[in-house]
Amino acid sequence: MTLRWGILGASNFARAFMGPAIHAARQSALVALATSSAKKAIGFSAFCPDLRVHSDYDALLSDPDIDAVYIPLPNTLHVDWTLKALDAGKHVLCEKPIAMAASDIDRLIAKRDETGLLAAEAYMIVHHPQWLRAREMLRDGAIGRLAHVEGTFTYNNPDAANIRNKAEMGGGGIADIGVYTYGATRWMTGQEPEAITHADLTYENGVDVVARVSARFPGFTAQWMNSTRMHPMQQMTFIGDAGAIRLTAPFNANVYGEARVELHQPDLGLRVERFPAANHYILQVEAFSRSVRDGEPFGWPLEQARGTQAMIDAIHTHAKGV
Structure with missing residues (x-):
C-alpha cells in the first residue's frame, strides 16, 4: 500500500x-x-x-x-x-x-x-540512527550512571517579519527549538522533570529570544541554552560517572554538520560513530x-509530544514567577 x-x-x-x-x-x-x-x-x-x-x-x-x-x-x-x-x-x-x-x-x-x-x-530526530545509537549506548550503561545533560541549540534570526518572531503566530525560541533540547532529553532518558529549577527568558516583542533553563530529573540534572539571537550552535551531551555521550549536529544533520556520536571514555578515550547518509525526514x-x-x-506518539509541551508550559510558568 x-x-x-x-x-x-x-x-x-x-x-x-x-x-x-x-x-x-x-x-x-x-x-x-x-x-x-x-x-x-x-x-x-x-x-x-x-x-x-x-x-x-x-x-x-x-x-x-x-x-x-x-x-x-x-x-x-x-x-x-x-x-x-x-x-x-x-x-x-x-x-x-x-x-x-x-x-x-x-x-x-x-x-x-x-x-x-x-x-x-x-x-x-527520534528516527535518525544517530539518536537511536546514542540511546542504545545510554541504556546499555556505556557511561555508567547518568549525572547531567547539557543541550545547546541556537541560531540568529532577527527578521521581525518572520513568523518565528511573531507572538500571534506562536513564535519564540522555545516553541521553535527548545522543543528539541527538552524533548530529546526526555526521550533519551525516559524520565520526566521533577522540577524546573531555573528559567531565565529574554523577550523581544512578546516572544522569547533567549532561554537559559535548568531542571532536576530523577537521578540527574539538566541545563539547556536556546536562542534565536545567537550564532548557530547545536550539541547534546549526556555525562555519566564513567563516560559521556556527545551528539554533533543532533537537530539539523547534514545541514549544520555531520551527525556523529562521540563516546568519551576514561583516560581520555574516544570512540566516534558517524552517520553521513541518513535523512531523518x-x-x-x-x-x-x-x-x-x-x-x-x-516513534513519537502524541503522548510524547504532550510530555514536552507540559515541560514547556512549566518553564514559562517558572519564568513568570507564577
Missing part, C-alpha cells in the same frame, strides 16, 4: 525538506498541495511534476485520493487543522510544536482515539507509513 500525501500550506520548510522527503520515501507518494499562491506551488512542482494543487485547505481535505496530510502551518493553527484533518478521515503528521499548551494535545489524543487514525508530531515519513500500513508503533 502506498500512502498518498497532501500538504496543507506551501511553507519554505515544506518545500525544501518535508515535501522532497515525502516524494522520496518508500511506499509514500506526494500527490497534492493546498496553497492559494501559484508562485509557491511552482517550487513543489519542480521536484513533483504531477502534483495536484488545491486553492484552499478544505478542498485538499475533501480530496478522496489523499490518505494522509502533513501540516507545516504557523504554530497557532496546528491544533485546529489537525482536528479538521482527522474529522475528514486523514492521517496527520503535524509540525512541532503540535500545540501551544499541553491541554490542547489532550483534545488531539481524544480525536485520534475516536477516529482510529494516526496523528503525530513531526519530531524527526525520509526516515520519519517511512516510519509513519509503516505505522499506518502495518500497525508498527510510531
